[in-house]
Amino acid sequence: MRTHYCTDLNENNVGEDVTLAGWVNSYRDHGGVIFIDLRDKTGLIQLVCDPADNEQAHKVASQVRDEFVLIAKGKVRKRGEGLENPRLKTGKIEIVIDELTIENRSEPMPFTLGDENVGEDIRLKYRYLDLRQKEMFETFQLRSKAAIAARNLLDSLGFLEVETPILTKSTPEGARDYLVPSRVHNGEFYALPQSPQLFKQLLMVSGFDRYFQIAKCFRDEDLRADRQPEFTQIDVEMSFCTQEDVMKVAEDLLKAMFGACGYEIKTPFNRITYRDSMEKYGNDRPDLRFGLELVDVIDLFENCDSPIFAEIAQYKKLNRIKALKVPGGDKAFSRKIIKELESFVSKFGAKGLAYIQVKEDGLKGPILKFLSEEAIETMKSRLEMEVGDIVFFGAGNKKTVLDYMGRLRTEVAKRMNLIDENRLEFVWVVDFPMFEVEDGEVKALHHPFTMPKNIDEDDVEEIDSIAYDVVLNGIELGGGSIRIHKLDIQRKVFEMLGIDEEEANEKFGFLLDALKFGAPPHGGFALGFDRLMMLLTKKESIRDVIAFPKTQSATCLLTQAPSQVDEAQLKELGIRIRKQPKTDAAQ
Incomplete structure (x- = not known):
């Protein structure tokens, strides 16, 4: 039916008779001469319908609208000087149409292809149209x-x-x-x-x-x-x-x-071993595009003056006290942002978010009053604290602390633009517990x-x-x-x-x-x-x-699945539908 795909053609094909097929991407009438951008899976090419060249083809072209399906026969020619389109692969040529067939018409589209503001529900309902987009x-x-x-x-x-x-x-x-x-x-x-x-x-x-x-x-x-x-x-x-x-x-x-x-x-x-991954990154799927490792400091709180921290530190197998040092974080994070981070971790079980700021004149933070000078010095050395840093602390049940501190690590990296989106960091996590x-x-x-x-x-x-x-x-x-x-x-x-x-x-x-x-x-x-x-x-x-995906509620907006079936089908299967009682919320 076609001799070429649209972008197969270039200046080397000038003078050749070709047959193309595809959809109307756009349509323009310039004072009697009609221009059509024809689209197939490879891209676009411009068709020219001039009544001086072929009156019948021009008559058909005047009926064309967006997304009509066309079969076009014509001759390849160079575009006129200054009329080239550098944005198109075929921008130096066009097809002068001798014969044009509307193979199928299209109703007005429910959305414009390429419109980024279209909701996903509409895109999934008309998935076959969504898939027409070049990016898809x-x-x-x-x-x-x-x-x-x-x-x-x-x-x-x-x-x-x-x-x-x-x-x-x-x-x-x-x-x-x-x-x-x-x-x-x-x-x-x-x-x-x-x-x-x-x-x-x-x-x-x-x-x-x-x-x-x-x-x-x-x-x-x-x-x-x-x-x-x-x-x-x-x-x-x-x-x-x-x-x-x-x-x-x-x-x-x-x-x-x-x-x-x-x-x-x-x-x-x-x-990385499973246990190291959990301890350093808070999960078993570490993102290694940035640092910010969690550091264990539970031993430094064993003899601290806070009964809460001291009790947590007594049960090292069940509990964790983790520190997350953020280089430059003290300068980057205002009190408002620190409050936002505290609210963020609270959604995952944190009862608070203690922190230490490293200032020019020393360390600042309420947690310091509970620690001995020796513990503070050990912490400074272990975390390699420098002026401008901020250190966040998570304390409590092991599973909960690792989870929210791992999430905090990622959230901090996003806020400080530490993640290189073009970087690929693969890692094997090995030696998983059996149970x-x-x-x-x-x-x-x-x-x-x-x-x-x-x-x-x-x-x-x-x-x-x-x-x-x-x-x-x-x-x-x-x-x-x-x-x-x-x-x-x-x-x-x-x-x-x-x-x-x-x-x-x-x-x-x-x-x-x-x-x-x-x-x-x-x-x-x-x-x-x-x-x-x-x-x-x-x-x-x-x-x-995925070509035809389901929504987050496991439904297909295109086919309306899942759906009810005929009573006779259920009878054959020996199945009777039992109506679920309505909840108070549904009444």
Whole structure:
């Protein structure tokens, strides 16, 4: 239907007869001569419809409006002197039209393409129009290149692409499952997979050795900017491997994908242990584009005159007192800003925000009166305090303090413009604890199929796992682990998680059976593809890198899903809708 895409043409094509197809980007009538900017996926080119050249084509052009679909035949010519458009790739040429066909008309658009003030609800309702924008096309062009680069790299390393089931068995993996009722097996349900975790382990038992998949995953959980109910991950598993082998493949994969999108990254990545990351940055996904490390000062408060701080300091395992030195912060932060920072951390459990200012004439701050001269001198040395600095302190329960001080670190960096948005800082977080204890209940920190390092350790919180996460600029891209391939270890882990043999066999029987038949040592990782593309394209939300995303309430404004279904369909499935009682707020 076409001979060229719009921007395939240049001065070398002058004199050629061409056929183009696309949408009307803009339309201008200059005293009888009509100019049309035609748009396709490559960009724009100018069409000229002059009644002196072709009266019929001009007649058709007079009916054209924005977003009409056209097929245009004509001859390439140079633009007149002084009429070139340097903003267009095709700005030195134009097409003199001999024949013009309106292939389809468009109603007035619900919003103007490129208007940054259009609300996201309108953009998502008319997503097919939103995707016409050049920036959106370029985003998905990059996504395609990254996916192809991933496939090519993994294929070159001997990985086999295998698709795993979408309809599977519900298993406890942290988030709620999306359930699918079975018509054939009335009263029973499939689940949509939260990940292909169990199936890729079974493929290793099958002897496939190296597997990958760009997999759809589903989780019925509360949403954020970087979450969707359905998302894509690049899933990789390999046999007879060590942690080092797996991490090398992940680094090679990321290097290939970023390279395909125009970014050169250096490998190997830096590494930090989980415990060091928590203590220095307040979380297990450190942003290393700036300093501002948290420093432990709990020992300096053991004998202080404040009963509150002194009591906190008596229980070092359960509590923390952390200092955050901000170079130049005393000059940058007014009392108003300090109050704003105090209000900020209070939202995350802080009961206050003590601070010390380093002035020309010495240290200033209410907290100083509780500390001995020796403790103050040690603090000055440990924090390398200099005139103009400010030091913030967080004290209390370990988990709460690390959380809000880590958030404070990032907030301070933003306010002081310390974050280089063009910098890519990858880091591996390694040596994760195998378990975490919440309200007396033992839970797997990653998942229950992760290989523990020291399973016979008496203190469950001191058992480490062979697990690793890869983090970019404070955002977790993905992670993985070496898996349990021995039945006795897997059963012991289930036992520690409070999963008895009957429950284990009911939920994971097929995996446990597979481990009886010569399961090889194996491990792998998964990368969040949507999240990765969000970072690559510098978008604020993964909704901008998914073609047809859901809203934060897990609805599709385009198709109006989820929706009610016919009563007959429900009857076939043996399902009856029970009306939820109205709450006081809804009445």
